[in-house]
Every structure is written in structure tokens, then in C-alpha cells.
Amino acid sequence: MxxxxxxxxxxxxxxxxxxxxxxxxxxxxxxxxxxxxxxxxxxxxxxxxxxxxxxxxxxxxxxxxxxxxxxxxxxxxxxxxxxxxxxxxxxxxxxxxxxxxxxxxxxxxxxxxxxxxxxxxxxxxxxxxxxxxxxxxxxxxxxxxxxxxxxxxxxxxxxxxxxxxxxxxxxxxxxxxxxxxxxxxxSMVSRGVPSIASQLRGMLKDEFTIIGPRIDLHSGHYGGPGLNPLRELSKIVASFYDDETGRVAVEGFYDGVHEVPAEQLRQWQGCGFDEADYLSSVGYTQPHGEKEYSTLEQQWARPTLEVNGLWGGYNGAGSKTVIPSQAHCKITCRLVGDMDPDALRDKIRAHVQQNLSPDAKVEWDNDLEGAPASGMNLDRPEFEAARGALSDEWGREAVFTGMGGSxxxxxxxxxxxxxxxxxxxxxxxxxxxxxxxxxxxxxxxxxxxxxxxxxxxxxxx
CATH class of the missing domain: 3.40.630.10 (Zn peptidases)
Incomplete structure (x- = not known):
């Protein structure tokens, strides 16, 4: 041949x-x-x-x-x-x-x-x-x-x-x-398991600043009656999540999200992925996302809202007793399915605005972009042909996987x-x-x- x-x-x-x-x-x-x-x-x-x-x-x-x-x-x-x-x-x-x-x-x-x-x-x-x-x-x-x-x-x-x-x-x-x-x-989903990525998560980036008093304040003079932007920011970040279910609590966040087809779930379940090793390799004892979904589903097929940076106030050596004027937050979302990054941005910003206390204001960075998720067209015959070729070479069934990144x-x-x-x-x-x-x-x-x-x-x- x-x-x-x-x-x-x-x-x-x-x-x-x-x-x-x-x-x-x-x-x-x-x-x-x-x-x-x-x-x-x-x-x-x-x-x-x-x-x-x-x-x-x-x-x-x-x-x-x-x-x-x-x-x-x-x-x-x-x-x-x-x-x-x-x-x-x-x-x-x-x-x-x-x-x-x-x-x-x-x-x-x-x-x-x-x-x-x-x-x-x-x-x-x-x-x-x-x-x-x-x-x-x-x-x-x-x-x-x-x-x-x-x-x-x-x-x-x-x-x-x-x-x-x-x-x-x-x-x-x-x-x-x-x-x-x-x-x-x-990459391959596990060592020796040939893989064809069938979906990539999209990305949305955003950044906001919570503004309270016009200047940093002495915490003895204003501690109590004064609105603290760091405390306000902590409250807003906590409001992003439902701790009981692990879901994101922003209204409309899951619009455009689809369940994984049964055949793909079958392949994922038999792909050799070691959840315990995946988690323990970075010091975790359990997954911390949506409780009704497996670790692989959370990584490949579910959306996320992650806080990537929080800062504000005094960060030098020792103590400085101030209520800071501003507090800052960077977030990213991983998108799946038909999630619209522009529409999602509006929903997240509306959520923050709705959770602001009186005397707190929010400013957004408007220079950040988003990109939707990508799904491969598995109906094309080339995909099954390639999966068969990989299976023949590696001596085990090749799998259609997801990818957590973009x-x-x-x-x-x-x-x-x-x-x-x-x-x-x-x-x-x-x-x-x-x-x-x-x-x-x-x-x-x-x-x-x-x-x-x-x-x-x-x-x-």
C-alpha cells in the first residue's frame, strides 16, 4: 500500500x-x-x-x-x-x-x-x-x-x-x-490518547473601578460613616457567584449555552482524563465550579467569570490607616456555545450597577475586546475520517475533545x-x-x- x-x-x-x-x-x-x-x-x-x-x-x-x-x-x-x-x-x-x-x-x-x-x-x-x-x-x-x-x-x-x-x-x-x-x-487530552479539538471557548475581558470619596480618607475620621470602595468591590465580586451551585449569578449569563451531546460526553468519559491528578497537581482537593457538571465539562463546555486582579488602597510596608478613594478589578469570561460577548458585557455591567451602594460610582475600561466561542463542524466527513486515521495510528479510539482556552x-x-x-x-x-x-x-x-x-x-x- x-x-x-x-x-x-x-x-x-x-x-x-x-x-x-x-x-x-x-x-x-x-x-x-x-x-x-x-x-x-x-x-x-x-x-x-x-x-x-x-x-x-x-x-x-x-x-x-x-x-x-x-x-x-x-x-x-x-x-x-x-x-x-x-x-x-x-x-x-x-x-x-x-x-x-x-x-x-x-x-x-x-x-x-x-x-x-x-x-x-x-x-x-x-x-x-x-x-x-x-x-x-x-x-x-x-x-x-x-x-x-x-x-x-x-x-x-x-x-x-x-x-x-x-x-x-x-x-x-x-x-x-x-x-x-x-x-x-x-494537545492530547491524556498521554497517548489522540485528540481532535471540537470546540474552543471564547473570551471577554473587562476592567472597572469603584469610586467612593474624592480623596483617600483618614480611617479614624471617616471609618464608619464613610463608604469604602474596597469593601464595596468585595461585595460586588461576591455577588457574581452562587456559592451553593457554583454558577455565575449574573442575570442572563448562560444565554446561548448548550448542553454537550451524549456521544461527545461518552468520548470524554472514556478518554483517560484523571481528575484527581489534574486537581492535585496544582494543590486542589476538589473542583470548585458548577456542581452539576464534571471537571472536564467545566473546563471545556461551560462558561466562566473569573476575577484576575483586585487592588486599591495602601500596599506598602507597614500600615497606613486610610479609606481609599478607589478600588479596581479585572475580570475575564470564557465563553461557550452561542454566547454573545457584547451582550454579555452589557449584562455584567448592569449587574455591577444594580449592586452599587449610594455614593459609589463605577467607571469601565472601554478599550477591551471580546471574541465568541468556536465550534468545529463535526458534520463534515473529514472529521470522522481523521478520527479513524488517528485511532489506527495510536491503537485506541481517538476522541473529539473541548479546549478550555482560545x-x-x-x-x-x-x-x-x-x-x-x-x-x-x-x-x-x-x-x-x-x-x-x-x-x-x-x-x-x-x-x-x-x-x-x-x-x-x-x-x-
Whole structure:
């Protein structure tokens, strides 16, 4: 079979595939720090050269920020046209003293779970990106051509907020449109459990200030009759929640929230997720969200309102006996289903206003944005085809999972290009992405390459 020959080539070439990844990992492409602008551009050049080495017409495209890498291969015929997305920029390495080795001197290390590739970007996202490139390389070596038309799209600003992404998508929409986007920037729900993310939570950010007296007050002169903004803020924060049920108590908060279909719940219940380990790894003894939902449902399919910061008054050494003039609060909400971020913002602000005491005023930061949740179109046959391919490779049923976080590019592909996305990743929860000692399991890299080869075969036969 043609697929068997590709898989055999992947196995035979694993070491050279690792060597290529190591080259890319040695380039400190930190997009958030202008001091590394040259190195970010160097990483883009490396990818262009690597794509060209397997016959892909690739270019580095300049933007107002860091460059994009775009490559095309295949003819406009009856085969599917796939857009593959990854990002080649990485997070800063601070705190450097917590790394066990130079973050940009990657190496293979042995661990209790097998060998890992240690280095910044190994999991997020260079290692994941290269799983697809290496699958394409093996396919090209064996068959002389790839099985379908593919557009490669690599971003250099994902870790710094993607400021150039939407303008680039709009300016190049005709070139980038495809039948389906594949995104490899996610993880497996449990070690060895292949996963396709079926939904991403959206995000709403807001910030407000409670204002009481026009100046800070002496707590001896005004303590008692004076309204204290910190106390007022504490009351409002407490009013956000129903402690008995764990639900958010803002009126209309759950508008647009849907229950998880029974088949997805079945997959989640059998996916190998260890709730006790998940909780105990960060010092919890029990979940603290909505009591009628499992931990996975709370993480993937339920909305949240979280307080991210509270401050006000005197925070220096010793004591200062004042009633502060102002108190401040930052909040974020994770959105699911059809929740409307703009409508939800209005509901939260109305809730705060309704709970204000006389003589208290509230001011809001109006420069913060929101984004709705993203749901994958599981009715498309490609999703079951890919799930079958992953199941075959990993020797167990692949699952459609949720994700607690957000990947904005998926929403942008939909709004700007009209593209559905399929999210397949091979990272593990212990990969320490964004943290010191980031790693990527060699097994994830190897079987990730094989998985993409199987998916390409499943999508084109």
C-alpha cells in the first residue's frame, strides 16, 4: 500500500527529522522582544528553505510586524485543498535560572515517560509544525508528489498577539482560501490518547473601578460613616457567584449555552482524563465550579467569570490607616456555545450597577475586546475520517475533545476566509509550554508525523 511505504519512510528517517527540528529550535525566534527581530526573520528564512527543499513554492512575506511564511504545492484539481497553519515564533525564556539547560541548545533527554526533546518551542509550536512538514516530506520522497493541494501558512507573531494576522488574511484572502484548515497547536487530552479539538471557548475581558470619596480618607475620621470602595468591590465580586451551585449569578449569563451531546460526553468519559491528578497537581482537593457538571465539562463546555486582579488602597510596608478613594478589578469570561460577548458585557455591567451602594460610582475600561466561542463542524466527513486515521495510528479510539482556552486564528479563518478548521495536536499537559524546561515527547513527534501521513491519506482516498 502507498500509505505503508510512507510510514516506513517516516520510521527510517526519524533521526534526520529530529535533526532538522533541532536546527529550527536553535533559532531564538522570540516575537515579543524587539531584540530578537533578526532571529524571528531568520526562522522564517529557515522554513522557506526547508519547504523549498521538498518542492514547495514558498516565500517569506513581510508584514508591519514579523513575517509570514506562505507555501503552495499541488494543482487545482479534484483533490481537496488543505490550508495547514502553525507558528514559528516562541515565548520568552524568563526566568532563565529555572532552566536546566540553555533554552536554545535543544537536546534529547531521558525521562520516566521516555525520551523528550528539551528546548524552547519544542512543543509550542515548532515541534508540532514540523510533524506536518515531515509527513509531507516522506510522502514526497515515496510518491514524488503530495496527495492533494496544500497551502502552508506559518505565522511569526502568535505569541505576541498576532497584530498582523487579520490584515494579512484580508489582503491575501483569495490566495489562502481552501477547503479546510488544519491547525497543529493543541494537545492530547491524556498521554497517548489522540485528540481532535471540537470546540474552543471564547473570551471577554473587562476592567472597572469603584469610586467612593474624592480623596483617600483618614480611617479614624471617616471609618464608619464613610463608604469604602474596597469593601464595596468585595461585595460586588461576591455577588457574581452562587456559592451553593457554583454558577455565575449574573442575570442572563448562560444565554446561548448548550448542553454537550451524549456521544461527545461518552468520548470524554472514556478518554483517560484523571481528575484527581489534574486537581492535585496544582494543590486542589476538589473542583470548585458548577456542581452539576464534571471537571472536564467545566473546563471545556461551560462558561466562566473569573476575577484576575483586585487592588486599591495602601500596599506598602507597614500600615497606613486610610479609606481609599478607589478600588479596581479585572475580570475575564470564557465563553461557550452561542454566547454573545457584547451582550454579555452589557449584562455584567448592569449587574455591577444594580449592586452599587449610594455614593459609589463605577467607571469601565472601554478599550477591551471580546471574541465568541468556536465550534468545529463535526458534520463534515473529514472529521470522522481523521478520527479513524488517528485511532489506527495510536491503537485506541481517538476522541473529539473541548479546549478550555482560545485559539483566535480559528475564528479568523472562519470570519475572514470562510474556512472550517480541524485542530489536531500531539502535545502533552506536562510539556511546560510558556514555562522553563519546555519539552516535546519524541513519541509525540514520531507518531505525530505518522498521524499526519494517515490523515492526508484518509482525506484524499
Amino acid at each position: 502507498s500509505l505503508d511505504a510512507v510510514l516506513n519512510r517516516i520510521d527510517a528517517d526519524l533521526q534526520t527529522s529530529i535533526d532538522r527540528l533541532m536546527e529550527l529550535l536553535r533559532i531564538p525566534s522570540i516575537s515579543t522582544d524587539p531584540a530578537y527581530d533578526t532571529q524571528v526573520s531568520q526562522a522564517a528564512d529557515w522554513l522557506v528553505a526547508d519547504l523549498k527543499s521538498i518542492g514547495i513554492a514558498a516565500e517569506k512575506r513581510e508584514t508591519t510586524g514579523h513575517p509570514m511564511v506562505v507555501g503552495h504545492v499541488g494543482e487545482d484539481n479534484d483533490t481537496p485543498h488543505i490550508l495547514f497553519y502553525g507558528h514559528y515564533d516562541v515565548q520568552p525564556v524568563d526566568p532563565l535560572d529555572q532552566w536546566n539547560r540553555d533554552p536554545f541548545d535543544p537536546a534529547i533527554e531521558d525521562t520516566e515517560n521516555g525520551p523528550v526533546i528539551r528546548g524552547r518551542g519544542s512543543s509550542d509550536d515548532k515541534g508540532q509544525l514540523m510533524t506536518f512538514v515531515e509527513a509531507c516530506r516522506a510522502w514526497k520522497v515515496v510518491h514524488g508528489a503530495l496527495p492533494c493541494r496544500i497551502t502552508f501558512f506559518f505565522e511569526g507573531e502568535e505569541e505576541s498577539g498576532s497584530p498582523s494576522l487579520v490584515p494579512f488574511l484580508r489582503e491575501n484572502a483569495a490566495e489562502l482560501k481552501a477547503d479546510l484548515a488544519l491547525v497543529c497547536d493543541t 485559539i483566535p486564528v480559528v475564528g479568523y479563518f472562519n470570519t475572514e476566509l470562510g474556512l472550517d478548521s480541524m485542530l489536531v495536536g500531539f502535545a502533552n499537559d506536562d510539556d511546560a509550554i510558556h514555562s522553563p524546561n519546555e519539552k516535546y515527547d519524541v513519541k509525540s513527534f514520531h507518531k505525530g508525523i505518522r498521524s499526519w501521513a494517515r490523515i492526508l491519506d484518509a482525506l484524499t482516498t
